[in-house]
Amino acid sequence: MKARDKWLTIPLAAGVAAGLLSGCGDQEGGAGSDGGSLVIGMSDEVLATDPAAGYDPGSWLLFNNVFQSLLSFPKGSSTPQPEAAERCAFDEGGSRVYRCTLRDGLTFSNGNPLTSEDVKFSFERVRKIASDAGPMPLLSTIDRIETPDEKTVVFRLNAPDATFPSKIASGAGSIVDHREYEADALRTDGKAVGSGPYKLDSYSKDKAVFSLNSRYRGTAKAQNSGITLKLFHSDQKALASALGEGRVDIAYRGLTAGDISELQGSASADAQGIEVIEGTGAEVQHLVFNLNDPVVGRLGVRKAIAYLVDRDALVRDVYRSTATPLYSIVPAGITGHNTAYFDMYGGSPQPQRAKRALRSAGINDKVKLTLWSTPSRYGPATDQEFKAIAQQLNDSGLFDVTVTSVGFEQYEKDIAAGKYGVYVKGWVPDYPDPDNFTQPFFGEDNVLGNHYQNKRITGSILPRTAAVTDRAATEQQYGELQDLVAAELPILPLWQGKQYAVAYRNITGLEWTLDASTVFRFWEIKKI
DSSP: OOOOOOOOOSOSOOOOOGGGGTOOOSSOOOSOOSSOEEEEEESSOOOOSSTTTOOSHHHHHHHHHHSOOSEEOOTTOSSOEESSEEEEEEOTTOSSEEEEEEOTTOBOTTSOBOOHHHHHHHHHHHHHHOOTTSSGGGGTTEEEEEEEETTEEEEEESSOOTTHHHHHTSGGGOOOOTTTSOSSSOOOSSOOOOOSSEEEEEEOSSEEEEEEOTTOOSSOOOSSSEEEEEEOTTOHHHHHHHHHTTSOSEEESOOOHHHHHHHTTOHHHHHHTEEEEEEOOOOEEEEEEOTTSTTTTSHHHHHHHHHHOOHHHIIIIISTTSEEEOOSSSOTTSTTOOOHHHHHHOSSOOHHHHHHHHHHTTOOSOEEEEEEEOHHHHOTHHHHHHHHHHHHHHHTTSEEEEEEEOOHHHHHHHHHTTOOSEEEEEEOOSSSSGGGGTHHHHSTTOSSOSOOOOHHIIIIIHHHHHTOSSGGGGHHHHHHHHHHHHHHOSEEEEEEEOEEEEEETTEEOGGGTOSTTOOOOGGGOEEO
């Protein structure tokens, strides 16, 4: 699989600064709503309106609301259900032929009919353009697409891929009108034509305006009459002020863990009618070890670090309990999750075991290390977190650790050049399946750049799990994978993030937009 860049690109929590307080069911959805329009503020960027070019959280938020996919993730579920499709299934006896039948009466927002031709065009277009900023790697198992009639689409895959339904339920599966998009070039006019619940009326640097698509046919039932998305370009103070002054109804993504902590249970927030809505999440962060490094390439050093890192302290002191400690590769709430790292290295610092690990490796002096951070990519708390980890290691008397921050562009170049021994990576899942937390990290051409390979994982476990359509039946194999990784320590999981939005009390439905699918469902939100 081609390396891809779907890393966590914002600070962990979304909230609003304390200072502001002083100043899907089975039914067919429709466009009608008595809920009024809403204004949402977000500090993320929307980097693309063309599904062939977007692979960031802000762009996928737009895609999930403007475009339909054949399948979608219903609220609170990690199992895809039909959306533009009436039904989809693998042909009996395998996971290499996936067949979908479209709903009747599908129409794009411009009035053009949506047929199997558009579906085929959309997937082939992503693969043909192959934008570095696009989701093409998610569609790498497609061999060819057949359209025997206007309502039938048949995907023939080049390898068994039981996760294919989840992949096409994501933003990567967005269906575009073949009359409106070029087959071999990206759209650059900032417009979007889809068949989803909303239309994109306008898009500019600071604002995107959405209205209901009266031609939509699918499972979403809109609870509002439209959305205005205001973009604050990582300016946390500006977003905080906008909420405090009532210029936005909801603040979503990109503010600090400390802000969230201060707002939760705040009498001032309660008096102003502002509340914090907490949801589940599957965003994760890891320490990554370069196995070619002369220091952390030694397993004894990596074990000592695993014995000494105190996740509870990091979550409490740095992230103010807006995350939970993570003790394996597959996060909680995802099929196959276990606690392999907890079982092997414990949940609290164990300096004596760390010392024994180093001495068994023939290391008697303090271990000198640099932890590499890039807050421009993962948020300002990353430096604070890494300084806390360095202090934990140094307090043991076994390490001499420093922290260095660099800009993201240089950071990625240096990782590729093998210059770092220990560095940070965060991950936002493409779809809520254990495959998305394992294949990208441990498969061929993985995204970590840390020179780790395990033939049992790449040659057996990943191919075998990819062929199992009953995802619950993969738990044992994913458990084995997590145990292998915990024993060999190419990475050390740190935390799993929660999701937050901050809104006025007259806003309902946000709890249905904050789940492990990472789909922010405009249609579930209502102003009362």
